Amino acid sequence: MGPVPELDERATACADRLLDAERVLLASHIDADGLTSAAIASRALDRAGLDHEVVFEKQLDAERIAAIAATGYETVLFTDFGSGQLDVISRHVADGDFEAVIADHHQPADADDCAPGFEATDGYGDFAWHLNPLLVGIDGASELSGAGASYVLARALGGDRNRDLAALAVVGAVGDMQATGGELVGANEAIVTDGIEAGVVTETRDLSLYGKQTRPLPKLLEYASDVHLPGISNDEAGAIAFLEDLDLDLRADGEWRRWIDLTDEERQTLASALVQRAVTRGVPAEKIDRLVATTYTFPNEPEGTELRDASEFSTLLNATARYERADVGLAVCLGERGEPLERARRLLENHRRNLSEGIDWVTREGVKQREHVQYFHAGDRIRETIVGIVAGMALGNDGVSRSKPIVAFARKNDDELKVSARGTGVLVGHGLDLSAVMREASRAVDGDGGGHDVAAGATIPDGREDAFLDAVDRIVGEQLA
Template identity: 60%
Template sequence: MDAPVPELAARAARCAEPLRAANDLLLASHIDADGLTSAGIASTALERAGIAHDVVFEKQLDRDAVERYAAADYDTVFFTDFGSGQLDVITEYDAFTPVIADHHQPAEADIEYHLNPLLEGLDGGSELSGAGASYCIARALGAGRENVNNRNLAALAVVGAVGDMQVVEGELVGANAAIVAEGVDAGVLDASKDLAVFGTQTRPLPKLLAYASDVPIPGITGDRNGALRFLDGLDADLREDGEWKTWAALDTEERRTIVSALVQRAVRTGVDTSEVEALIGTTYTLLGEEPGSELRDASEFSTLLNATARYDRAAVGLAVCRGERGAPLDAARELLREHRRTLATGVNVVREVGVEREEHVQWFHAGDRLPETVVGIVAGMAMGEDGVDAGVPIIAFATKAGAEGSVDGNPDVKVSMRGTPRLVERGLDLSAVASEAAAAVGGDGGGHEVAAGATVPAGRESNFVAAADAAVGDQLNS
């Protein structure tokens, strides 16, 4: 049975060995969409292999969490979507055998059972996500077992990669692309060129176009009435029983009509040619899910999962990843509705507190008016707002809930940073910026090139901004 990512095949096979031999196994994972799909893939593969296990989720893997695992008498702990960056802490404990499937920058320590694309020269920010790393081990767990090759878990790995913002110029690349090919071959995934905007499965057409901000089109983006006028002016029947259709419900000719008109409008209103081309990208459809549902599209699926995790309901997201529907899916949908209400409030908060501009970055401080778990998403949304420069990285601060005091007894501050793929092409690496700027003020940071985060002591925000501004300037001007 061929490995999905040949470079990682030997590591995956080694990592599978202690998992098969475990008597008391704990699966520990991160809580974002990539972490939830990582756990879903791992848990499903373990169950299929007859390996009993418990599952826990963490917002952040730290010493306290590792100490809890060591004290709980597990002989093996399987870390997914984190662990590499905490190797120095994990290796201090010999109470359990650690197995790690991750894609973040490893710390300076070595363990025997460690799968990470960076260790084999693959890019963990764009070529393989945590879910992809878990998928490699899942395939190894299924090797040699009749009718259990775990290839049908490729669809979840794609959801994780999309949720981790690993789409490059409209499609997944590298090892992610190899996993896509496996999913297509297994009949669980379709990858085809289509309109590359969020909400094609669930949003009515006017809402779909008005909310599609990746490629802003004057008179349509952010303008519900403008989107209605645009659609009403097309020579196509886009309603059914008096209601606007979704994109997924359109036939090929209706889609072609809308795309052609969108391109013409974009060109006529001065949208850059490269941005016009970005209207079309590869979409990833989960063929086993109900058409018109959030689970049918990889991007919408990942958003649903993010909503469960960000409101401390990771178990709901895991249940959905493991194929449970009914009550878990209903709960996830309600959390998504709550999430959207929070985000709408968040954009208003940004308008009220205002965005400050430095030479190379811009920033805002939400204080305790936004949950730390959503401030990064709000920062990304704010980049489409009036008065916010979409071509400049944005930094968002929020007070960490329940954090211990730092400066003057105040809680620590959560930092979220967002850029754009175009800035990354110019040399932006927010992971390096977050790490450098946080270290300069006594905090800790990291992440990915296009999105990163940090925790810093309260009262040091202006120093963090200054350090980040200098670091971004160095990257973009080098």
């Protein structure tokens, strides 16, 4: 039996279909979850002796699916996408273009839109070779990622000997923001247990801040953004002064030590002092609780590297994905070190530089105001793949109020603009749903969009910004009324 019994039957059917194939085209999404999905599936196919090729897509649309059909592969395995495109995929399958196997966790297409013969599960398009937690009542946003679905498939393909792949499934789930409540839950937790039993995952309660493996202590504290620590977060001098006030020797050979270099006792002292600071500066108790969370580490990776920690590993992968170097991310997931790892590190460094230059640009240029939203238009100055992150980071900076959502434009290609919108938890509490805002406003100008209530995006035709902003402003005004 696999780690998620509800999916056993589907996983077995998918595995049998793959084992029947001569060779397989594996198509996966380009992000941390998609990269780990592909690595898990690729390793499992290898171990099963199945010849295969891996391709990545940023977005799986009708055009990309037609290109996949044109490769001539008789069997295509889709990971971390495919369910939402089952309408298109089902028509290719019905036409005999290829046989599809899908391991995904996104919302499946409507049954009504699928080719005849594709039955429905709760109105979703479905068929026998479709592995998706939503079809068996498991939440695909918080309980199983694309990498988790691929892992369930890998277990069906190779049994217990594929349990070592649980580490990558944990990276994928963390990269998919499924541990934001402080730990992985549901089916994800069962995969963690597999990883622990296989000796490839360790689970500890630890400081939740990002960068425990690689960041010198002042940077660890300065860049802590999830929980804002007054006088420390975004304050280099403040972070250093805080550390120097502690009765600890936090330097070695003149260099700041990292969290992992500290003894348990030193960590305890530092963590208590952080909590103390948060309490005296009036940080709400529920935020202070978030300073400690479950940390997932990989004991077989070298200590002090990004690869040792699930959240640092997934960030490294995202950096390769954002700059269209899925090949580099996949190589790192498959255990290649040396050049691919160095390359991934350079991409991450470059990504951080782009973010800080983006923030500087927004701060310098300022944002423009509408009644209910604020916005900036970066044109070509900020890459469309990071403009949303920059917008989110800008919220609360000098001149950018947290009392209105922020909308950011960047050029996508010759005729289209990418739009990213970011809000705050407080605004969502007052009724803000940026997913609906982006969808409705973009459709009003012949674009398309969607996402989450607090963060969403759209693509619109170039030149339609004003009409789009009119619609955004009106809808946000209605939501917050």
